Amino acid sequence: MGKIKVEKPDAADVDTSVVKEEDTYDEKLKNANAISQPMASKKLTKKIHKLIEKAAKQKSYLRNGLKDVQVRLRKGETGLVIFAGDVTPVEIMCHLPAVCEERNIPYCYTPSRKDLGAAMGVKRGTVAMMVREHPDYQDLFDKLKVELSALPIPS
Numbered sequence: 001m002g003k004i005k006v007e008k009p010d011a012a013d014v015d016t017s018v019v020k021e022e023d024t025y026d027e028k029l030k031n032a033n034a035i036s037q038p039m040a041s042k043k044l045t046k047k048i049h050k051l052i053e054k055a056a057k058q059k060s061y062l063r064n065g066l067k068d069v070q071v072r073l074r075k076g077e078t079g080l081v082i083f084a085g086d087v088t089p090v091e092i093m094c095h096l097p098a099v100c101e102e103r104n105i106p107y108c109y110t111p112s113r114k115d116l117g118a119a120m121g122v123k124r125g126t127v128a129m130m131v132r133e134h135p136d137y138q139d140l141f142d143k144l145k146v147e148l149s150a151l152p153i154p155s
Contacts, residue, residue: 025042028085028086028115029111032109033085033090038151039110039111040108044144051144052116052120060132063129064128064130069128069129072130076103078132079132080106080130080131080141081107082109082130082131083110083127084111084126084127087127092127093128108151113127
């Protein structure tokens, strides 16, 4: 009745072929819902993710989550609003683009909520986020504000 020694497999013996490849931008667009307009292009999405990474380093300059963004919009906070395009059910956030338009806040959709969470530095995805101005990333913020304002608003 002694202990049985179990040999652990070496790192070289472990099968790594099961690793799932990242979906491409076009595959992520297929999962987007019907109201996801204006959708950010692939290049614009990369710029948005870069801004989110920089904003995540600053405390309270990145608001994430549906409830937090709703509260901040209601209180009159300004910035850039980013929505995830693959949200289900759509009814939980379909009113927010209209609120952004009323308050002249630029907004857009990105294809994946998991990518938004990853850009923020967490494993969990997020439905909506607001990025506020900060001197550390002011130039990138201004460029994105102009680009998001130029996107066509759906009618």
